[in-house]
Amino acid sequence: MSVALVTGASRGIGRVIAENLAAAGYDVAICYSGNEEAALETIELCKKYGVQSIAIKADVSNADDVAEMFAQVKTSLGTVDVLVNNAGITKDGLLIRMSEEDFDKVIDINLKGTYLCTKAAVKDMMRAKKGRIINITSIVGVQGNAGQANYAASKAGIIGFTKSVAREYGSKGITVNAVAPGFIQTAMTDGLPDAVKENYLKQIPLGRFGTPEDIANTVAFLASEKASYITGQVIEVTGGM
Ligand SMILES: NC(=O)c1ccc[n+]([C@@H]2O[C@H](COP(=O)([O-])OP(=O)(O)OC[C@H]3O[C@@H](n4cnc5c(N)ncnc54)[C@H](O)[C@@H]3O)[C@@H](O)[C@H]2O)c1
Numbered sequence: 001m002s003v004a005l006v007t008g009a010s011r012g013i014g015r016v017i018a019e020n021l022a023a024a025g026y027d028v029a030i031c032y033s034g035n036e037e038a039a040l041e042t043i044e045l046c047k048k049y050g051v052q053s054i055a056i057k058a059d060v061s062n063a064d065d066v067a068e069m070f071a072q073v074k075t076s077l078g079t080v081d082v083l084v085n086n087a088g089i090t091k092d093g094l095l096i097r098m099s100e101e102d103f104d105k106v107i108d109i110n111l112k113g114t115y116l117c118t119k120a121a122v123k124d125m126m127r128a129k130k131g132r133i134i135n136i137t138s139i140v141g142v143q144g145n146a147g148q149a150n151y152a153a154s155k156a157g158i159i160g161f162t163k164s165v166a167r168e169y170g171s172k173g174i175t176v177n178a179v180a181p182g183f184i185q186t187a188m189t190d191g192l193p194d195a196v197k198e199n200y201l202k203q204i205p206l207g208r209f210g211t212p213e214d215i216a217n218t219v220a221f222l223a224s225e226k227a228s229y230i231t232g233q234v235i236e237v238t239g240g241m
Contacts (some may be wrong), residue, residue, distance in 0.1 A: 003077045004223065005069075007031040007060050007117060008087030010038040012186035013136065015045070016212035017084055018053075020220045022046035025080060028053045029073040031060065045235065047230040052077055060087045060113030070120040079124040082132040082223045085114040085158075090188060092147045103150045110154035111161070118165060122174065132223050135162050136215070139182045139238050155180075159234055166232030175231040177222050182238025184210040206239035 004021040007016040009030035013157045017040070022028045032055055034040035036076025039055035046053035049160025053078050058065040073080055087150045091102040114135055140148055159178055166176035183189060183200045189209075201209065220235050221227055 002081040003027045003029065003073065003079065004082040004084065005029045005031065005080045005117075005121070006084040006086055007058075007113065009042055009084075010035050010055075011042075012188065013181070013184060013212040013215050014084070014086040015042045016216040017086060018042055019045045019049075020213075020216040021082065021084075021223060022049040022051045022053060022227075023223065024220055025049070025051065026138055026223075027051045027077045027222045029069075029077055029080070030055050031058050031069055031087065033057070033059055038099065041088055042046070059109075060085075060117055061108040063116055063122065066116040066120050066154070070117075074124070079128060080121050080186050081125070081128070081130065082134070083117060083121040084134045084136070084223075085117050086136045087113055088138075088154075088188075090148065090151050092151065094147055094151050098150060104206070106150040107154050110151070111157040114158050114161060116160060118161075118176075122165070122169060125174045126169065126172045129173040130173075131169075132227075133162075133165065133176040134222050135176070135178045136178045136219075137162070137178045137234065138180070139180050139236060139241060142180055142236070163232045170231055175222070175227070177227075177230060177232070178234045179215060179218050179222070180234050180236045180238070181215050182210055182236070182241040183213060184212060186212060200241075204239040204241045208239060210237060 010032035043053040
């Protein structure tokens with residue numbers, strides 16, 4: 001049985017990614033930052049597929065938490081074959097009003113968290129001579145977005161990171177790709193004003209917002225054997241936005 005670790009999987013896109021990987025037969029470790037109840041719900045959803053699933057509380061921006069998390073996954077399920085760096089936050093605001101704290105927080109969780117978890121996963125993947133790393137970036141990291149300079153910088157950073165790590169570890173049988181969602185209906189976007197949502201909708205040729213399933217399906221494909229010749233890529237899942 002292969003093992004997948006999905007960060008930020010207590011809800012939203014991460015939860016559905018975890019469920020899809022369980023449906024594909026992976027034992028799934030889910031990392032959550034605060035809401036234990038929601039994390040336990042995710043592992044119950046995964047267990048319905050007859051796989052093992054555990055939840056681990058960890059802040060992906062904290063090196064000690066990440067080291068402890070990987071040690072726990074190894075003890076309980078085995079070494080990680082598929083890592084999905086999904087944990088992410090926004091702290092939006094125009095640049096002139098963006099505090100240094102809000103800039104650092106977003107970079108720390110989104111970008112440094114991806115670095116810490118990838119570094120921790122790669123060592124065992126090199127030994128196994130196989131592995132899949134899938135980083136959730138954003139269309140905002142490709143195009144930029146007013147009011148999201150910190151978030152866009154973190155997501156653009158993930159793209160550069162993905163392409164570099166793909167070049168470093170391709171010869172070890174490890175693929176590293178990014179998925180760039182557009183506007184996906186989750187708690188992250190629910191709070192936006194209706195006028196903002198309507199404006200986004202006008203920019204989507206397929207005429208609907210994305211669902212967590214749209215992203216999870218792409219992640220499951222990248223994790224599968226069918227994607228074994230794809231690395232260093234950014235797959236945009238945006239409805240054409
Ligand atoms: N919703 C969208 O439209 C959209 C678009 C593009 C990209 N994304 C990206 O997709 C990913 C998932 O977003 P979502 O919409 O499901 O949001 P969400 O807020 O529902 O989920 C984010 C998850 O990350 C977790 N998290 C936050 N900080 C953490 C930390 N320090 N350590 C561990 N976990 C932490 C949260 O607890 C939560 O479970 C994020 O990386 C986000 O940037 C979302």
